[in-house]
Amino acid sequence: MKPYFPKDLKEAVSLQRELASRVKYASRPSSIRYVAGVDVAYHRGRSLNVGAAVVLSYPNLEIADVICRKGPTPFPYVPSLLSFREAPLCYDILAPLRDMIDVLFVDGQGIAHPRRFGIASHLGVLLDVPTIGCAKSRLVGREPKRLGKAKGSRASLTHNGERIGTVLRTRAGVKPVYVSVGHRSRLAWAEEFVLELSPRYRIPEPLSRAHNVVTKERLRMELETS
Numbered sequence: 001m002k003p004y005f006p007k008d009l010k011e012a013v014s015l016q017r018e019l020a021s022r023v024k025y026a027s028r029p030s031s032i033r034y035v036a037g038v039d040v041a042y043h044r045g046r047s048l049n050v051g052a053a054v055v056l057s058y059p060n061l062e063i064a065d066v067i068c069r070k071g072p073t074p075f076p077y078v079p080s081l082l083s084f085r086e087a088p089l090c091y092d093i094l095a096p097l098r099d100m101i102d103v104l105f106v107d108g109q110g111i112a113h114p115r116r117f118g119i120a121s122h123l124g125v126l127l128d129v130p131t132i133g134c135a136k137s138r139l140v141g142r143e144p145k146r147l148g149k150a151k152g153s154r155a156s157l158t159h160n161g162e163r164i165g166t167v168l169r170t171r172a173g174v175k176p177v178y179v180s181v182g183h184r185s186r187l188a189w190a191e192e193f194v195l196e197l198s199p200r201y202r203i204p205e206p207l208s209r210a211h212n213v214v215t216k217e218r219l220r221m222e223l224e225t226s
Contacts, residue, residue, distance in 0.1 A: 037206025
């Protein structure tokens, strides 16, 4: 499925509602050889997005492939429409890797979104790969009143009476992450997989590696323009 780019905010909202019906739920893949993470940073000096995808072998978490690219920022910054700002570049980066990726981690929301179609769901549907949203902040949903401080502590994230994700502490005493189904996944195994792949940092290793690549590239570009 090729990305579709809306001409305005109204069309973007309508498209999210339409595509949300294409999100699928599935059990954990029986065979996982490679996991990937994708992240995007914004270069204000050039009005560009810088994106990177890192593919790691599983369970050894050794680098199998890295792709980093830059591209125009095609859509204004609107929190609930973030996917239209970042997904086009992510798609271009991930499309050549699609057959290699068994599980994709996205730095953003899946169905934990007002219209149940955040960037993790968007990319998952476009690429048709098992996708997990792992965000560092909450977009919608009621924050749990209590969350244990120990690693692995978790609580349901709900919105309008529906469970849309899990608030999960991946490191003791560190702010939690917000895990949600992107596409072809289920919350029960998604949160366990996020926890498993976060042995050192707050976010899973594939996302941490992608974030490092993007940050270095953005800093390099900023030095060139300074």
